[in-house]
């Protein structure tokens with residue numbers, strides 16, 4: 452698979468790079484970003500953290516706004532940030548141009564319904580295709596972590612819960628915890644997966660955690676001034692499901708913080724250390 456370099460910027464002694472490639476899962480060209488810390492030039496294979504962004508984002512939001520690169524350089528952590536949906540000519544979008552469905556809103560699942568199923572397979576892309584590409588082209592070990600924000604927090608949780616052994620660490624900022632039971636999730640799942648709600652269950656963290664074979668400790672930060680917390684994100688649903696399942700969850704409700712990247716930047720260091728500790732063990 453050919454990678455075309457889009458941009459390259461030195462940062463904290465390492466390199467932030469963007470690449471374009473043809474995705475076979477998504478049937479379109481995709482761009483992803485990778486941060487290569489300085490240690491990547493010393494010949495050793497490094498652990499890798501996959502970051503999944505939220506609604507309306509691309510590969511750029513996290514890399515530009517989260518303030519993660521200084522500590523990633525110090526810890527020797529490679530960070531990979533994919534886009535949040537398929538893109539480009541021929542990829543269908545919300546008919547009304549809404550920001551919470553279609554382009555920028557792939558929900559990290561594999562769509563089964565038309566016209567979405569041909570392109571909207573972000574789960575396969577994030578779990579299989581992108582890691583294979585990254586592992587073939589960059590000095591990464593098989594020590595993988597996954598994190599994300601909001602829709603991307605949902606993505607990180609389901610990718611980890613559905614794939615025991617694939618990830619060694621997981622965390623999320625303000626994740627959509629129970630998409631079966633929130634407006635964003637109901638809108639996306641009914642269109643991508645159809646009206647049969649039983650088919651939605653395999654994409655919901657609160658359902659998956661009940662039967663998880665592996666109990667990777669989950670770190671979640673959630674701002675209590677987040678306008679989406681009560682109606683969309685529902686951290687208490689994840690807390691209840693984790694307690695019932697005996698799944699280790701650290702849920703930190705952060706006073707005064709909203710849903711923005713100002714919040715993420717405030718706690719990203721804790722998440723990077725959470726991942727580095729597990730990935731380097």
Ligand SMILES: N[C@@H](CCC(=O)N[C@@H](CSC=O)C(=O)NCC(=O)O)C(=O)O
Pocket residue numbers: 504505506507508512516550600601602603710711712
């Ligand atoms: N455009 C919307 C707001 C959309 C928004 O808040 N997106 C969040 C993720 S929400 C859940 O997945 C985000 O990360 N935005 C990008 C950023 O750089 O802040 C509106 O107008 O309300």
